[in-house]
Amino acid sequence: MDHGEYDKPVVEGTAHGKISGRRVRRRRLKLAGPEEFSDKSRVFMYQMSEMLCRILPAYNNYFQGDMAKFLLVNALAAANVQRLMSSPLSQDYESIGTRVPADLQVPANALSLAESTGMPRETVRRKLKELLASGMLVEDERGGYRLRPGALQAEALLGIYFANFKAMADVMEACLEAGLIDGDL
Template structure:
């Protein structure tokens, strides 16, 4: 069973859905900002996570690496650079370059042996990273449950 969209209800409740989506996104940003990160740094971190991990999601992740507790070798990650971060975030390339330089100096990002950008594996395995994921998941569940109550999302037996 999976979630599906009731398009008629989605159209009828489009304002409510837009508001709920905005609340979900702002909650997500707020959870990252609790880590004392400004919005541009949050966007850059999210872009690095999305870009470097995309190949893992497309090609399948070895189940032994499903948990953040387990070290994931950097060579398993897809390449990420300033240009790809700028494209993903809409931030100016020079702004991204300066931020990345600052973040690498602070140890919040690293350069891999191939010169690509990544999150430091030790930071990914910290308890605070797992807590952030848990809080993000709670916000997503709240959004899904509210959307189910609104009739916009529905449980479906269809696969697709």
């Protein structure tokens, strides 16, 4: 099967060594076209709904019913390591158990998080301050936020991640069986 590939830009130098200017190549799955998806879309929607019902209650519990915080932490986590994960250094940080040093993280501000989540900026600012007070985040002198080192390694979260992995595998398997995706998984 033909796998499409794409290039992603990488970051340059850090205190942990030079990240080359080369591009990282990653394989992509072949997705069904709009017509094939339409024919089997209920398979996907059912599996996605099942997955969300399996994983979201655990996050709801962890964030004490505040799913806005859950969304912000995920948006912040992705923003903080976006450049790192598209660089050759990403291999050194594939495990959630490996803490990412601050100089490899890109801080995000309230405006960028509001834009990426669709939440009002004032709500984002208020929730960021609550997460900061709880010790989950750190704020730099320019108003940028990062996850506190070790925040993602909390024991309660590690169990949730593995449950997410299993739930996502079920969705992928169902989509493969329905012909919605194809590829070497």
